[in-house]
Amino acid sequence: MSLRIIFLGTSGAIPTVERSLPATAVQRGREMLMFDCGEGVQRQMVKAKVGFHRRTKIFLSHLHGDHVLGLPGLLQTMALMDRKLKLEVFGPEGTRAFLECVRESLQFGLTFPVEINEILDAGRVCDEPEYSIEAAKSNHVMTSFAYAFVEKPRPGKFHPEKARSLGIPEGELWSKLQHGETVTLADGKMVKPEVALGTARRGRKIVFSGDTRPFRGFAEFAAGADLVVHDSTFDDALGDKADEDGHSTPSQAAQLAKASKAKKLVLTHISARYIDSSLLLEQGKAIFAETIVANDFMVLELPLKE
Amino acid sequence: MSLRIIFLGTSGAIPTVERSLPATAVQRGREMLMFDCGEGVQRQMVKAKVGFHRRTKIFLSHLHGDHVLGLPGLLQTMALMDRKLKLEVFGPEGTRAFLECVRESLQFGLTFPVEINEILDAGRVCDEPEYSIEAAKSNHVMTSFAYAFVEKPRPGKFHPEKARSLGIPEGELWSKLQHGETVTLADGKMVKPEVALGTARRGRKIVFSGDTRPFRGFAEFAAGADLVVHDSTFDDALGDKADEDGHSTPSQAAQLAKASKAKKLVLTHISARYIDSSLLLEQGKAIFAETIVANDFMVLELPLKE
Numbered sequence: 001m002s003l004r005i006i007f008l009g010t011s012g013a014i015p016t017v018e019r020s021l022p023a024t025a026v027q028r029g030r031e032m033l034m035f036d037c038g039e040g041v042q043r044q045m046v047k048a049k050v051g052f053h054r055r056t057k058i059f060l061s062h063l064h065g066d067h068v069l070g071l072p073g074l075l076q077t078m079a080l081m082d083r084k085l086k087l088e089v090f091g092p093e094g095t096r097a098f099l100e101c102v103r104e105s106l107q108f109g110l111t112f113p114v115e116i117n118e119i120l121d122a123g124r125v126c127d128e129p130e131y132s133i134e135a136a137k138s139n140h141v142m143t144s145f146a147y148a149f150v151e152k153p154r155p156g157k158f159h160p161e162k163a164r165s166l167g168i169p170e171g172e173l174w175s176k177l178q179h180g181e182t183v184t185l186a187d188g189k190m191v192k193p194e195v196a197l198g199t200a201r202r203g204r205k206i207v208f209s210g211d212t213r214p215f216r217g218f219a220e221f222a223a224g225a226d227l228v229v230h231d232s233t234f235d236d237a238l239g240d241k242a243d244e245d246g247h248s249t250p251s252q253a254a255q256l257a258k259a260s261k262a263k264k265l266v267l268t269h270i271s272a273r274y275i276d277s278s279l280l281l282e283q284g285k286a287i288f289a290e291t292i293v294a295n296d297f298m299v300l301e302l303p304l305k306e
Numbered sequence: 307m308s309l310r311i312i313f314l315g316t317s318g319a320i321p322t323v324e325r326s327l328p329a330t331a332v333q334r335g336r337e338m339l340m341f342d343c344g345e346g347v348q349r350q351m352v353k354a355k356v357g358f359h360r361r362t363k364i365f366l367s368h369l370h371g372d373h374v375l376g377l378p379g380l381l382q383t384m385a386l387m388d389r390k391l392k393l394e395v396f397g398p399e400g401t402r403a404f405l406e407c408v409r410e411s412l413q414f415g416l417t418f419p420v421e422i423n424e425i426l427d428a429g430r431v432c433d434e435p436e437y438s439i440e441a442a443k444s445n446h447v448m449t450s451f452a453y454a455f456v457e458k459p460r461p462g463k464f465h466p467e468k469a470r471s472l473g474i475p476e477g478e479l480w481s482k483l484q485h486g487e488t489v490t491l492a493d494g495k496m497v498k499p500e501v502a503l504g505t506a507r508r509g510r511k512i513v514f515s516g517d518t519r520p521f522r523g524f525a526e527f528a529a530g531a532d533l534v535v536h537d538s539t540f541d542d543a544l545g546d547k548a549d550e551d552g553h554s555t556p557s558q559a560a561q562l563a564k565a566s567k568a569k570k571l572v573l574t575h576i577s578a579r580y581i582d583s584s585l586l587l588e589q590g591k592a593i594f595a596e597t598i599v600a601n602d603f604m605v606l607e608l609p610l611k612e
Binding site for chain 1: 326327345348379382387404413
């Protein structure tokens with residue numbers, strides 16, 4: 001199952017002609033995970049043909065308007081499209097108050113349940129059979145979280161010759177072994193899946209920093225990530241301003257990507273002052289070669305690992 | 307002083323690739339009046355190069371999300387740009403609660419005063435030296451208003467030969483007459499401006515229906531308008547659906563424009579189902595020839611009347 005990362009909005013706090021407000025979607029099969037939900041995201045989804053009926057979880061890094069003001073309109077449009085599936089929202093304390101006050105003051109009805117999960121501490125905030133979402137406290141100017149999407153390992157590759165040599169008949173039992181289950185043979189002998197499988201295959205990992213200064217623990221949080229999507233609001237020459245406003249520069253993001261041994265770094269949350277982002281790209285690449293700068297509607301694909 | 311009407315968003319409740327959510331700006335000199343304020347309007351303003359520092363008044367037709375969810379982000383961006391000028395918002399009861407709850411739950415500070423005027427009844431809601439804004443109760447599925455921008459008449463054209471024949475010396479006294487003031491000559495004789503001026507020149511009038519079914523009184527409200535901007539969500543064949551949802555069809559809008567002796571009709575709030583709006587245009591033009599369909603970033607100019 002391929003992972004598609006769709007950059008729906010890549011601006012800083014003020015949108016530009018080229019960049020909409022922050023939002024990134026991760027499509028995994030029929031599910032969509034969205035990280036931040038800036039104003040205009042519903043229209044970006046229309047343009048990117050993402051669809052409004054998928055199983056959906058939305059993770060808010062913090063409660064600044066530029067990261068969350070797309071959420072009420074998105075919910076409303078989903079309701080107008082008669083969505084039925086539950087939608088889950090994860091965000092800092094205050095997420096519920098924000099959504100409820102908008103719903104009450106604009107009196108809009110929903111056709112589907114919205115489950116709001118307020119995150120109080122770092123740790124696993126969502127645990128699914130095939131992946132989890134981990135949160136880390138980041139370092140912005142208000143309560144803020146970074147998120148990691150972490151796929152669980154899949155069973156190793158199945159070796160039919162080993163199964164045959166153990167006298168396991170082809171069919172249902174092979175299928176169980178392939179899915180990592182222990183099977184019982186006709187003679188009562190139990191066979192663990194490991195004996196017929198290669199080493200477990202690692203899952204994929206994507207880390208979203210949200211708005212943040214570089215923070216202690218990020219390298220461990222992002223260790224071995226296939227993709228790190230990091231705040232890079234200002235270029236290196238504006239390091240003081242970045243620090244003051246709770247943001248990062250390309251060099252800082254690249255140092256963290258390098259320290260975490262990530263495979264690829266995507267710089268995002270680009271200030272409106274950069275019509276051309278090549279300066280940011282250069283500063284990042286000088287430290288971590290596998291750096292790119294996000295653009296709206298850029299799509300990255302992460303294939304399954306063998 | 308020319309009037310520029312800039313269609314910033316022309317969609318119905320759901321935005322499309324081509325149409326952003328409802329918002330129309332009227333630029334009059336250094337002032338901007340905005341009618342409805344749908345999600346994404348701040349980015350549309352960036353694209354249309356409208357600017358965030360003008361004297362601004364915003365009029366909300368009703369409190370559905372698609373007409374107001376651009377307002378918090380617009381205010382926030384204006385604050386990030388260090389706007390100082392007061393901004394005025396006019397809307398139905400509930401406008402204050404909406405804005406205050408968003409400001410509180412997202413904790414955003416403003417650098418300028420926002421004056422909220424809740425409209426309870428039809429009538430003049432804003433009276434400026436050179437124009438007024440009139441509100442009429444419209445007929446949507448919740449409390450809703452149509453608005454008319456009505457310029458006051460300007461003094462008629464100045465006739466120097468008449469001023470001379472009355473023995474009025476060129477200079478300051480001519481200037482006063484041109485501005486419609488009575489002057490006193492050296493001999494104590496008083497001269498009213500009418501004697502040196504042609505007939506008063508009519509101001510311009512623009513009417514915004516907001517979301518509404520055709521409603522009684524609209525033709526009088528819009529009488530003689532230079533421009534009527536009217537709800538035309540669905541085509542004539544979907545008249546029942548339009549009625550059920552509180553909207554209008556092209557024929558209904560065109561009949562009202564005709565009855566009000568308007569000069570031009572702009573159909574807007576176009577449902578996402580119309581990729582091509584030519585059907586709506588045909589239905590409108592069949593009844594009122596001076597009909598057009600709004601598109602995002604369409605600009606109309608209304609010159610001063612002589």
